[in-house]
Amino acid sequence: MTSNSPPPTAHSLEDRFRAGDLRALARAITLAESGLDAARPLLRAARELAASRGPGGTVVLGVTGSPGSGKSTLTDALIAFLRAQGQRVAVLAVDPSSPYSGGAILGDRIRMLRHHADEGVFVRSLASRGALGGLSARTMQVLALLEGAGFDWVILETVGVGQSEVDVAAACDHTLLVVTPAGGDGVQAFKAGIMEIADVIAVNKADLPGADRTVRELMAAQGLGKHDEHTWFAPVRRTVAAKGEGLDKIVDAILSHRAFLGEEGLHERRERRAEFEVRTLVQDRVLKRARAVSGDLYARVARGELDADAAADALLAGA
């Protein structure tokens, strides 16, 4: 504990969180999501607990991929596979906060309910901030709470669109990119630069035509970049998530990447998560202040009366 935390009272929320009580975890998440100060001691406790278990404690895995790649099905199959091995698993699913969402299109999530009677599985869905705006500081806080709560695996599933798709690499120890053989998905992932963030690649729906070609292309594409003996080449593995096929190879590949990172690498990832959270908080605050001071600043820039650099200086001085 830090010196400025009040001592937790008997059976306080923090006590129960520290003891691994899942209802206390759920409550802590709600507090963090709401941005309440009451979440702060719990967040510190979570980080302290995670740090005390060393960098290898919890596997924090990001799962991303284009819509339609079968990300959710694969996550679901991964839960089942890990549970069969006795691992405790938490899943945090981040959905775009589309004005259209909230209804039927969240249906994918519902499949996860099949784990709902299992104490070893904890599933939570969060809205992303703004339309397609990437992972928020609060998402990072929920992730930290799950990591602190002592699950063996914490899986962050993000929709493969917009900033979330990119942020996932900063938020996790390992990133699993899910692609399909359809429509040259593999080559397109490569072309769009998204492959850079992948530590492991699943060619899902591998029973569809073109799977072999997609695997070959993804492997060949990685040979094109700069590399030396310290470069990690993302293993490319075939899966048919809907039938639970190939999950063993995915888990093996993730654990190989974990061995490759080593203690130091995993330690860095944890610090990077904290950094990402702090930077997101800083950005949010600056933008909030900017909205308060701006006046007709932007209109003046638009008319050419003021240049954008001067406007940025003015906002920072006022901030």
Add this chain to the structure above:
Amino acid sequence: MTSNSPPPTAHSLEDRFRAGDLRALARAITLAESGLDAARPLLRAARELAASRGPGGTVVLGVTGSPGSGKSTLTDALIAFLRAQGQRVAVLAVDPSSPYSGGAILGDRIRMLRHHADEGVFVRSLASRGALGGLSARTMQVLALLEGAGFDWVILETVGVGQSEVDVAAACDHTLLVVTPAGGDGVQAFKAGIMEIADVIAVNKADLPGADRTVRELMAAQGLGKHDEHTWFAPVRRTVAAKGEGLDKIVDAILSHRAFLGEEGLHERRERRAEFEVRTLVQDRVLKRARAVSGDLYARVARGELDADAAADALLAGA
């Protein structure tokens, strides 16, 4: 001109830029890309020129869509169509700055060279900042220079991945989303929330099976959101860009959206572009300062010794 600008000397770069000299424009873009102060009077001149022509002056169109949708081919066909109508067109293509890029995968761009002998077409390619990091302040500045240079159309083509895909709506008057019938692209766009940013939707490769279904789905999906008489429903139009088919309907739909926005709406869009640029500059500066002051701040957050809110406060106080 603002009072603090020196008077341009005879045949100065600013003079030539104001006179519509394309070589002066190219030089101004290079200065802006390099972040040099010499770009500042040119940027103010560009904005002043654009403002003097009123909000309807230049059509600033964003084109986005998933990789493989045929975005570049459609942009190319759009240039040809607009040129045939005597319109002057500038294209700014933003590529992900993948470590892999820079070579063969920029091949799409090369097709645009067929316009290179045409004085009415100006094409420029920019790297996006960081991996998939969205549009930079400098991209916005290049866009402002093109708008000021008096083209009838300025087209911003962004890869449909990561933050760029989202930023395009803040950067332009109109956003054209390109989808294909393959792989349920339409429904997936809807599901991922990306459809919200579309003002016009092109179902490209409409000679492939499934085009009719994709059109129907995209139209039906829009009926699900909240709407009243002020809601714009994005027209869904079939194109076969590789054969130059359907471009007339796309241009008609864009011009309808322009009429819908009206003078006031277009004026707002121009201010929003300036705002986006200023906010991006502010964020860049804060992050730069944060890197300078951070010390072991992130490590302390990771160990639970400090909470992220306190760390954010410390960074802002130091900034």
